[in-house]
Amino acid sequence: MTKKQFLPDIVGGGYAEFWRTRKRYRVVKGSRASKKSKTTALWYIYHLLKHPQANLVVVRRTYRTLERSAFSELRWAIKRLSAEEYFDFKSAPLEIIVKATGQRIFFAGLDDPLKLTSLTVSCGVLCWMWIEEAYEVDSEDAFNTLDESIRGEVPKGLFKQITLTFNPWSENHWLKKRFFDRSSPDVFTLTVNYKVNEWLDAADLRVFEEMKIRDPERYRVCGLGEWGVGGGQFFSEFRSDVHIISPKPLVRGARIYRAIDYGLDALACLFIEVDAAGYATVFKEVYAHDLIVSAAAEAIREASAGLEIYRTLAPPDLWSRQKDSGKSIAMLFEEHGVPLCAADNNRIGGWMALKEWLKVFVNDGGEDSKLKISRDCENLIRCLPSLLSDKKRIGDCATEPHEITHLPDALRYFAVMKTDAPKQKSGVSISDFTGKNRRKNRF
Numbered sequence: 001m002t003k004k005q006f007l008p009d010i011v012g013g014g015y016a017e018f019w020r021t022r023k024r025y026r027v028v029k030g031s032r033a034s035k036k037s038k039t040t041a042l043w044y045i046y047h048l049l050k051h052p053q054a055n056l057v058v059v060r061r062t063y064r065t066l067e068r069s070a071f072s073e074l075r076w077a078i079k080r081l082s083a084e085e086y087f088d089f090k091s092a093p094l095e096i097i098v099k100a101t102g103q104r105i106f107f108a109g110l111d112d113p114l115k116l117t118s119l120t121v122s123c124g125v126l127c128w129m130w131i132e133e134a135y136e137v138d139s140e141d142a143f144n145t146l147d148e149s150i151r152g153e154v155p156k157g158l159f160k161q162i163t164l165t166f167n168p169w170s171e172n173h174w175l176k177k178r179f180f181d182r183s184s185p186d187v188f189t190l191t192v193n194y195k196v197n198e199w200l201d202a203a204d205l206r207v208f209e210e211m212k213i214r215d216p217e218r219y220r221v222c223g224l225g226e227w228g229v230g231g232g233q234f235f236s237e238f239r240s241d242v243h244i245i246s247p248k249p250l251v252r253g254a255r256i257y258r259a260i261d262y263g264l265d266a267l268a269c270l271f272i273e274v275d276a277a278g279y280a281t282v283f284k285e286v287y288a289h290d291l292i293v294s295a296a297a298e299a300i301r302e303a304s305a306g307l308e309i310y311r312t313l314a315p316p317d318l319w320s321r322q323k324d325s326g327k328s329i330a331m332l333f334e335e336h337g338v339p340l341c342a343a344d345n346n347r348i349g350g351w352m353a354l355k356e357w358l359k360v361f362v363n364d365g366g367e368d369s370k371l372k373i374s375r376d377c378e379n380l381i382r383c384l385p386s387l388l389s390d391k392k393r394i395g396d397c398a399t400e401p402h403e404i405t406h407l408p409d410a411l412r413y414f415a416v417m418k419t420d421a422p423k424q425k426s427g428v429s430i431s432d433f434t435g436k437n438r439r440k441n442r443f
Contacts, residue, residue, distance in 0.1 A: 007046070010080055014196025015039045021188040026163045027134075027179045030192035031225040033200060033208075036165045037070070040130060041077035044105070049083065052101045053124030053155050059116070059146060061136035061403060063109025067094060070132045071107060110142060111265075111290060116149060126150065127160045134164035136403055138287070138379060140174040170386040171227040172240075174378070193225040234351070234387040234397040237358040242367050244381060247374045250283065251275045255422040258300065258312040259343070259414040261406045262329065265289060267296040268406035270380065271303065272414055276422055279370055280357065280414075285377040287407060293329060297336035313343040313413045343413035348395040354408075354415035371415075380407045 011019070012035065018028065019039075030036040044056055058070045071094050078087055078096075088097045096105040102123040108116045119126060129150050137143050150160050166175070168191075179187055194200060194208055212219040221228035250256075254273035261268040271284035286303045288296070300312075318330040319342060330340045344350065357371035373381060383404040390396040399405055 023188040024186045028190045029168045033194040034192040041073040045077045055121045055126045056128040057106040058130045066107045129162045131164045134166040135169045172382045238385045255310045259410045261409040266406045268410045281372045283374045287379045293332040297338045314340040316342040344416045350412035350416035
C-alpha cells in the first residue's frame, strides 16, 4: 500500500503533538469546528495502513449514534487520503475492514457491554480505542472498564493508546479531574478551538466573532473550548461553594424521601432528607443504565438498606398500563418492593419550584440555601449545572444531551411536591435545626 501524499496539506495545522504522542491516554477537548474528530479519523486511517497488525474499536454512549458520527468521519478520512480502494465497509454490524490484511475498525456502544467484552481480532491485536463524545461516559468506573479492554502485549513497533475527544462541558465532569487537573507521564491533553481550522471561510469565522460580542460566555466554551456549559445555563442559582457539602451523618429526626426517574435507558434515584426546619439535603444517588424494573427495584432497595423511607416520588407516566399485561411500571415496582407515589410532572412548575429550593440567601451572616447536595452525589453535581435553557420554551430546560436530564428530573419531582418537615421529636430542640446549630447537626 504505497501512495505518496503530503500529510500537512491533508491534515492541516494545530495537531502536531497530538499526531506524534504515543502516551496511553490522548485526551482532546475542543470547541466546535476545531477539527478534533476529523483529525482523529485521519490519524487512525493513516496509522492503520502504516501498522498492519493494529486494530481499532470506536466507542460512544449509544451504538445507534455511531453511524452518523465516527463511522462517517472515518469514511470521510479514507476518501480524503484517497484510500478507498484499500477498505471494505459493513453496516450490520458497523465495521470497516482493511482488504489486504483483514484489520478491523469495530464500533461499540456502552448500551451493549457484551459487545465490548467479546471483541476478538483474527489479525494482529486490538491496541487502539477512540471514545468519541467522551463526556457521554458518565462515570470514571465506566471508563475504567473500557480502559481494561485494551491490554496485553503488542508487537514491536506498536503501542496501546486510548483517544478521548469531546466538546468541553461541566467542570464537575470526571474527565477534568482525571486528565486535566493533574499531570501524568501516561496522559497527553490538548485544548483546541476553531482558530486552528484553516479551512473555515469568512462566513464561518463571522459566526464566532458575532458570538464573542453577543454571548461572551458561550464564546468562551463553544468558541475557545474552555470548560463550561456554553451559555444559557438553566440553573444559574447553582453554586458549588453553597450547594455542595461534605458527607455527614443524617440529621436526627429527618424525614427521608426517594425521588426517581426511570426508563430502560436509565434509572435515576435520589435520596433526600428533610429536617424539622424544612431544609433538604440530597445525600445519596443511584444512577444506572439498561435495567429492567426488577433490577432497578433491587438497586433501589439495596441503596435503601437501614433507611426509613417516608415516600418515593415518581413521574405519573409510570402508571400508564401496559397493553399486554395490564400492569403499569408503577405496579411492577410495587411488586418488587418499591411502592411509588405519583409526583406532579409539570415541567415549568417543577423547575421553578427547584429554583426556589436552590435560591441563595443570607443566614446568620453567611450564604445558605434550602437545598444542599452531598459531594458523594457526583452524577447529580455533574448534571444539574450542565442543563441549558430551552431556546423555544421559556421556563423550561433543554432535553439534550439526554443523558444529563435524568437526575435533575428526579430532583424536580421532589421539589414540586409538598414536602412537610417532620414533627419535632422528644429530646430534640427545634434550635437543632435552625441557624448555626442546624449547620452543626445536619449531615
